[in-house]
Amino acid sequence: MNGFFELIKEASDCKARVGKITTSHGVVNTPVFMPVGTQGTVKAMEQQELQDIGVEIILNNTYHLSLRPGIDIISKAGGLHSFINWQRPILTDSGGYQIFSLDALRKVNDEGVEFQSHIDGSYHLLTPERSIELQIAFGGDLIVVLDECIPYPVTYDRAKRGKDRTTQWAKRSLHTFNTQRSTFNERQVLFGVVQGSVYKDLREESVSELGELDFPGYAIGGLSVGEPKIITYEVLEWVCSILPKDKPRYLMGVGPPEDILECIERGVDMFDCVIPTRHGRTGSVLTRKGELHIKNACYAEDLKPIDIDCGCFTCKNYSRAYIRHLINSQEILGARLNTLHNLYFIVKLIEEVRMSILEDRFMKFKRTFLEKYQEGEDGGQDL
Amino acid sequence: MNGFFELIKEASDCKARVGKITTSHGVVNTPVFMPVGTQGTVKAMEQQELQDIGVEIILNNTYHLSLRPGIDIISKAGGLHSFINWQRPILTDSGGYQIFSLDALRKVNDEGVEFQSHIDGSYHLLTPERSIELQIAFGGDLIVVLDECIPYPVTYDRAKRGKDRTTQWAKRSLHTFNTQRSTFNERQVLFGVVQGSVYKDLREESVSELGELDFPGYAIGGLSVGEPKIITYEVLEWVCSILPKDKPRYLMGVGPPEDILECIERGVDMFDCVIPTRHGRTGSVLTRKGELHIKNACYAEDLKPIDIDCGCFTCKNYSRAYIRHLINSQEILGARLNTLHNLYFIVKLIEEVRMSILEDRFMKFKRTFLEKYQEGEDGGQDL
Numbered sequence: 178m179n180g181f182f183e184l185i186k187e188a189s190d191c192k193a194r195v196g197k198i199t200t201s202h203g204v205v206n207t208p209v210f211m212p213v214g215t216q217g218t219v220k221a222m223e224q225q226e227l228q229d230i231g232v233e234i235i236l237n238n239t240y241h242l243s244l245r246p247g248i249d250i251i252s253k254a255g256g257l258h259s260f261i262n263w264q265r266p267i268l269t270d271s272g273g274y275q276i277f278s279l280d281a282l283r284k285v286n287d288e289g290v291e292f293q294s295h296i297d298g299s300y301h302l303l304t305p306e307r308s309i310e311l312q313i314a315f316g317g318d319l320i321v322v323l324d325e326c327i328p329y330p331v332t333y334d335r336a337k338r339g340k341d342r343t344t345q346w347a348k349r350s351l352h353t354f355n356t357q358r359s360t361f362n363e364r365q366v367l368f369g370v371v372q373g374s375v376y377k378d379l380r381e382e383s384v385s386e387l388g389e390l391d392f393p394g395y396a397i398g399g400l401s402v403g404e405p406k407i408i409t410y411e412v413l414e415w416v417c418s419i420l421p422k423d424k425p426r427y428l429m430g431v432g433p434p435e436d437i438l439e440c441i442e443r444g445v446d447m448f449d450c451v452i453p454t455r456h457g458r459t460g461s462v463l464t465r466k467g468e469l470h471i472k473n474a475c476y477a478e479d480l481k482p483i484d485i486d487c488g489c490f491t492c493k494n495y496s497r498a499y500i501r502h503l504i505n506s507q508e509i510l511g512a513r514l515n516t517l518h519n520l521y522f523i524v525k526l527i528e529e530v531r532m533s534i535l536e537d538r539f540m541k542f543k544r545t546f547l548e549k550y551q552e553g554e555d556g557g558q559d560l
Numbered sequence: 561m562n563g564f565f566e567l568i569k570e571a572s573d574c575k576a577r578v579g580k581i582t583t584s585h586g587v588v589n590t591p592v593f594m595p596v597g598t599q600g601t602v603k604a605m606e607q608q609e610l611q612d613i614g615v616e617i618i619l620n621n622t623y624h625l626s627l628r629p630g631i632d633i634i635s636k637a638g639g640l641h642s643f644i645n646w647q648r649p650i651l652t653d654s655g656g657y658q659i660f661s662l663d664a665l666r667k668v669n670d671e672g673v674e675f676q677s678h679i680d681g682s683y684h685l686l687t688p689e690r691s692i693e694l695q696i697a698f699g700g701d702l703i704v705v706l707d708e709c710i711p712y713p714v715t716y717d718r719a720k721r722g723k724d725r726t727t728q729w730a731k732r733s734l735h736t737f738n739t740q741r742s743t744f745n746e747r748q749v750l751f752g753v754v755q756g757s758v759y760k761d762l763r764e765e766s767v768s769e770l771g772e773l774d775f776p777g778y779a780i781g782g783l784s785v786g787e788p789k790i791i792t793y794e795v796l797e798w799v800c801s802i803l804p805k806d807k808p809r810y811l812m813g814v815g816p817p818e819d820i821l822e823c824i825e826r827g828v829d830m831f832d833c834v835i836p837t838r839h840g841r842t843g844s845v846l847t848r849k850g851e852l853h854i855k856n857a858c859y860a861e862d863l864k865p866i867d868i869d870c871g872c873f874t875c876k877n878y879s880r881a882y883i884r885h886l887i888n889s890q891e892i893l894g895a896r897l898n899t900l901h902n903l904y905f906i907v908k909l910i911e912e913v914r915m916s917i918l919e920d921r922f923m924k925f926k927r928t929f930l931e932k933y934q935e936g937e938d939g940g941q942d943l
């Protein structure tokens with residue numbers, strides 16, 4: 178995968194970096210935030226809207242899409258891009274995370290994970306090979322090996338077994354990938370997943386073992402699973418310091434804006450998180466002064482936009498009072514307007530981060546942003 | 561209200577007519593379909609989308625908006641147009657229909673109707689005067705007097721009492737309107753409501769009594785409340801034949817496309833109905849070959865658009881298979897795409913109707929449309 182990732186700039190005073198991922202569906206500038214499109218749609222949004230906001234890549238979930246609508250129709254459509262009508266890059270995950278987190282898990286052994294569908298209770302076996310086969314058929318641009326998700330806290334021995342299994346699964350995934358690619362997208366790229374919980378030597382082993390397989394990108398798993406943030410950052414620092422510089426690093430499932438900035442500082446390139454979409458639907462919106470809860474009574478007659486300095490469609494057209502009414506009335510338009518605003522917020526924030534790294538002033542940008550962000554909204558309290 | 565309604569063309573072989581309503585928020589060409597925006601939003605849609613489809617006027621419900629968010633914030637915003645950011649015409653109803661239909665009704669007497677809020681159970685009294693005060697404060701372009709909604713079947717005596725009460729309420733409404741208008745919209749226009757159930761002489765009395773009050777427009781109430789369609793059409797024919805030709809006629813709550821055509825033939829100018837929006841959200845879409853139920857298994861791998869001849873955004877961008885997946889997965893985008901398609905369908909249909917009346921070929925247009933519409937979708941059966 179020559180030329181898949183280009184490292185463009187590193188900060189002089191921290192590990193933040195700017196890069197560029199090139200796929201057959203276009204370029205992704207890193208650091209990047211990937212909105213989550215669990216079931217082949219970023220909830221409440223339409224694909225053209227995502228593009229207009231500046232979203233360069235979305236994430237789709239293999240677990241959900243393989244159960245419904247299923248691989249047959251997505252294959253028949255010519256892959257996910259065509260099925261969902263999104264022509265920019267897509268990352269698909271392995272499906273493992275949902276199985277481990279949705280109480281769907283029945284049994285895990287070296288072969289794979291047996292689980293029950295959350296839709297109809299039917300039994301399925303997800304193996305490393307099957308995950309890759311599904312992802313090849315979906316035709317996502319970036320795909321991820323199946324790993325064993327280790328909870329926190331966990332003993333050293335259990336963490337080691339999970340890490341070892343993840344390495345074995347990575348080998349089998351790579352074999353399937355190399356022998357079966359590629360139905361719809363010949364430039365698909367496979368990411369390995371670093372495991373090892375909070376144990377430094379296990380993380381080192383994981384990076385070293387995966388390194389021998391020469392993955393073009395690395396996901397970092399087993400973080401943000403309940404451990405204190407100080408530990409998240411410590412582990413991230415170890416891992417990023419030993420990962421090859423010329424390959425992108427994807428921290429799965431993170432996070433709120435302030436956490437994303439901390440992780441960018443430590444060398445992470447790619448993020449996905451449901452916060453902008455999920456919080457938007459329930460009435461929490463991101464502003465430069467922190468998260469604002471639109472249901473609060475203080476916004477009942479507030480005719481200002483969510484964020485007066487924001488250039489998004491929502492803020493240019495609708496007031497807090499109207500959006501509050503929509504959310505309180507459980508109207509779809511409320512979910513739409515908030516989600517659009519939140520995604521715009523995070524996309525523009527990351528664009529500014531990239532600019533600040535290119536101009537080698539990221540740490541200052543981060544400090545200035547966080548100061549204001551942690552200050553809070555003037556009207557952010559309940560009356 | 562000179563120049564409020566202009567009758568442009570009448571068909572030579574039926575009562576269909578083309579007209580033009582002029583409001584301070586622009587022109588409405590009749591016949592017209594008004595999408596229902598119950599709570600200040602046409603469900604699943606955004607205002608700019610409605611405009612792009614060609615929607616010229618929407619309906620908002622006084623009952624819902626007066627309970628939530630309430631008159632204070634809407635007044636503070638400068639009226640509904642400003643509060644919801646919709647700059648084209650708005651019709652508000654009187655609030656009576658919801659009270660009579662939502663089991664909210666506690667007591668009705670000559671004074672008004674006492675009801676309980678469906679939101680918090682609180683007691684409210686809606687009088688003809690209060691309904692007009694609310695509608696004046698909302699600033700809708702077309703507003704409607706409170707009437708007593710008579711169910712079907714009903715005795716002659718009960719129907720007569722309802723009609724008499726509606727006439728009395730119309731007088732009180734007009735008095736309030738003339739003395740209190742107008743906060744935000746000085747060109748507001750008040751519609752009377754014709755009642756009298758299925759009794760010809762009561763309908764004649766109603767039209768005659770309202771005629772003395774010289775309303776600039778007439779709503780036709782007490783139809784489509786459970787009576788057989790043949791009776792609906794018979795009553796409509798009486799009523800339209802005695803209503804003044806130079807004033808618009810609004811049939812409240814109708815209906816499916818085929819019913820709208822029947823009523824246009826009999827002289828109705830204005831319609832509102834939740835079918836395009838409500839059915840869209842649950843997966844029923846309108847096509848030239850009839851209603852199509854996207855959840856049917858036969859559409860699971862159907863990569864065609866909903867309607868191959870349709871020019872709407874949905875049909876230009878998304879397949880039946882994808883939309884079926886979205887609806888089955890209860891994704892908001894499914895509701896959005898179907899609603900957009902259905903509203904586009906009905907708006908374009910009515911545009912074609914207007915053209916056919918202008919060219920005096922409405923009856924032929926109607927026959928051709930209904931033949932195909934009643935034929936049904938090729939794949940419209942469950943597998």
